[in-house]
Amino acid sequence: MTAETVNSPTTSLDRPKVLVVDDEYGPRESIAFTLGTEFDVDTAERAKEALEKVAREEFSVIILDIRMPEMDGIKALDRIREIDPEVAVVMLTGYGTLTTAQQAMLGGANQYLRKPPDIEELIDSVRRQAAGTEVRRREARVNSQTRGMLEQLKHEMAEVETDVWQGRASVELVHDLANPLTVMIGYAGLLQEEAARLAGENPDKAAKFMEYAQIVERSAEYCHHLAENWRKASRRAAEFVEVDIVDLAREMHRVIFFSNSSIVFSGLSKMKVKGSRLELARVFQNLFRNALEANARKVMVEFSVEEKQPIVILADDGSGMNPETMQKALKGGYTTKEHGTGLGLSICRHLLGSHGAALGVESVEGEGTTIQISFPAQK
Numbered sequence: 001m002t003a004e005t006v007n008s009p010t011t012s013l014d015r016p017k018v019l020v021v022d023d024e025y026g027p028r029e030s031i032a033f034t035l036g037t038e039f040d041v042d043t044a045e046r047a048k049e050a051l052e053k054v055a056r057e058e059f060s061v062i063i064l065d066i067r068m069p070e071m072d073g074i075k076a077l078d079r080i081r082e083i084d085p086e087v088a089v090v091m092l093t094g095y096g097t098l099t100t101a102q103q104a105m106l107g108g109a110n111q112y113l114r115k116p117p118d119i120e121e122l123i124d125s126v127r128r129q130a131a132g133t134e135v136r137r138r139e140a141r142v143n144s145q146t147r148g149m150l151e152q153l154k155h156e157m158a159e160v161e162t163d164v165w166q167g168r169a170s171v172e173l174v175h176d177l178a179n180p181l182t183v184m185i186g187y188a189g190l191l192q193e194e195a196a197r198l199a200g201e202n203p204d205k206a207a208k209f210m211e212y213a214q215i216v217e218r219s220a221e222y223c224h225h226l227a228e229n230w231r232k233a234s235r236r237a238a239e240f241v242e243v244d245i246v247d248l249a250r251e252m253h254r255v256i257f258f259s260n261s262s263i264v265f266s267g268l269s270k271m272k273v274k275g276s277r278l279e280l281a282r283v284f285q286n287l288f289r290n291a292l293e294a295n296a297r298k299v300m301v302e303f304s305v306e307e308k309q310p311i312v313i314l315a316d317d318g319s320g321m322n323p324e325t326m327q328k329a330l331k332g333g334y335t336t337k338e339h340g341t342g343l344g345l346s347i348c349r350h351l352l353g354s355h356g357a358a359l360g361v362e363s364v365e366g367e368g369t370t371i372q373i374s375f376p377a378q379k
Helices: 025-035 047-056 073-083 095-106 119-158 165-198 203-232 245-255 277-293 323-331 344-354
Strands: 017-021 040-044 061-065 088-093 111-114 241-244 263-267 272-275 299-306 309-316 358-364 368-374
Touching (some): 017 025, 017 047, 025 040, 025 119, 040 047, 047 061, 047 073, 061 119, 073 088, 088 119, 165 203, 241 245, 241 277, 245 277, 245 299, 245 309, 263 277, 277 299, 277 309, 277 344, 277 368, 323 344, 323 358, 344 358
Parallel strands (some): 017 061
Antiparallel strands (some): 299 309, 309 368, 358 368
């Protein structure tokens, strides 16, 4: 028998939706009743019934028992992830199924709780998981909108000459805004979570809050620079100042790529050139992203000076390119990626050219790519 939806008199449409899936009537209704005062709760006594409900509507959290007849929680979890990758799934387990619960975590569960769960722990868990689902859904919407914009711009550019400056500038703008915008959305969610707990936490938590705020601020500044350059539609050279490109590359690595361990730095700890800090940031953003999207396990970044000339070498072990593909990539407008624009290397070459720097590329298909940037000799 299917249980009816549990709603309190104060239920409203904007409350997070929770689905409780358990074949045992008592535990299922007990959890539903406990959560009903704060969440919009629905129930299902079989995995098949739950999957039908997940396919029809979005839930913030699914509480899923591991041991059920017909289809157990582990198999149901796989099916749920196919239908809704962002929803939070909390597995319920008895003491005898702890190992299975840990396997479920590896399979995509967000958390597991002992059965029967402690009431305070259950409510706190559902609150946190519902907030996490909202952040993931927001990020997914932004990414989907960005991909749609890229596809539309690519289609429009295909109908005209690809070197028309206005069209190219539009695609470059969206191309370079995608990563920092996603970062801002992600950190905004973290800021909300930290802010909710800050009042009762210690100074270390406050320091973490401030660190997140600074990262969001720098990403916002970067996006503003890109948008302002596009709005002005000006070819004027950016104002050049002394820039430590080692520090800049490391900042991009930390802020945009979350200190990805695949990117490794070596050589000089400081190396200064004359240039635009934010335009050179675009160069490192594109080069790092290209390497990682080429499935590189290691991206070695070396800074050196040869006869007063600053040199940056980026060597990755990714998929590499054959000579024909490499030439097309340098020209721009060609990509082998489903949602790419093929402008990454072309943008880098254009920006480095305005700094008087040369971009050299060597690539072997199946082995990797090495890029050398040679800046003008420093006086």
